Amino acid sequence: METILLNDSNSQLEKAAEFIKNGEIVGIPTETVYGLGADASNEDAVKRIFEAKGRPTDNPLIVHLSDFSYAKEYTKNIPELAYRLADRFCPGPLTMVLPKNEKIPMVTSGGLDTVGIRVPSHPVMKKIIELSGCPIAAPSANTSGYPSPTSAEHVMRDMSGKIAAVVDGGQSEFGVESTVIAIENENSVRILRPGYITREMLLEVCGEVIIDHAILHELEAGQKASSPGMKYKHYSPKADIIMVESSIDDFISYVGGNISEGTYCLIFDGDEKNFPYKFLTYGRDSVQQAHWIFQRLRELDDIGAKKVYVRAPSAEGVGLAVYNRLIRAAGFEVIRI
Ligand code: AMP
Ligand code: MG
DSSP, X not given: OOOEEEOSSHHHHHHHHHHHHXXXXXXXXXXXXXXXXXXXXXXXXXXXXXXXXTOOTTSOOEXXXXXXXXXXXXXXXXXXXXXXXXXXXXXXXXXXXXXXXXXXXXXXXXXXXXXXXXXXXXXXXXXXXHHHTSOEEOOBSSOTTSOOOOSHXXXXXXXXXXXXXXXXXOSOSSOSOOEEEEEEETTEEEEEEOOSSOHHXXXXXXXXXXXXXXXXXXXXXXXXXXXXXXXXXXXXXXXXEEEEESOHHHHHHXXXXXXXXXXXXXXXXXXXXXXXXXXXXXXXXXXXXXXXXXXXXXXXXXXXXXXXXXXXXXXXXXXXXXXXXXXXHTTTOEEEO
16 A cells, blocks of 8 residues: 655645545644544444554554544543543543443454543644544554654654555644543542643642552553553664663763663753763753654664663653653663662
């Protein structure tokens, strides 16, 4: 199959929507990362998303709608808190896990009786949902296990020949995937996957926000994941990633004692003065680090890095999302000094 590159003009977005209506898969920009979109109610189309990504079939897909008012068409028993959260955070990078109805096939929800619902704010994604008239199932548009894509070029690299088209909407703004939450009761939510919407922001709407244990800890054998994606090695480039949680001086000494051919460092902007080893930087604060992290992990493969020491980010606010992605990319290998 030839994968065509579309731009974000109206006529090209109509083409993208036609593909989706016909059961094809399209790479679509969103404000978080690029998604691999197909009609969420079309079982065959959804199966092909799993095949294109090489994604385990029990890892559920998020369903994207143009407005939260459509959520009741695909879910049931929506708690009042979900509407309060939607008023504050939709459209935007928040996914709410809700009980699904029969319009969402089991392949889409990875065999679960719940479905993650998100209302993206990116105008291209919103327009394609409206033009196709479909709820759009869209996981991140990377090969399963590899860093998520934040540009059309990343999607082309992973998916060329496997999907109908990619819409180029420029670089993704936030750079990490949506915050996924489950609603525990009328005043409490649990973060299953951290993202751009932080615990502090959620606390503006509900009284309690629980951070799921699996966000920062490896699941033990036989332990059930409340978010199935958390049980797989993820976000990982070909290079071996090692996180080092320390001051910049201790980081430099540690790397010095462990350096070998093909070693690179991923450090903060501001660390680079007199830095003695090969490096890339990934931003100065958590918001910048979220924006750059996946791009940099892919670049490290492009330049042939074999081993990468990453200066561990802060795990506060948006930083929790960056820390969560990196700790998985590192297979939970963290050096604390
Ligand atoms: P991705 O599609 O790559 O953005 O990953 C989506 C992630 O959201 C999955 O790996 C799950 O961890 C989580 N997720 C989606 N739907 C559900 C659900 N129904 N219940 C729990 N977690 C979900
Ligand atoms: Mg993903």
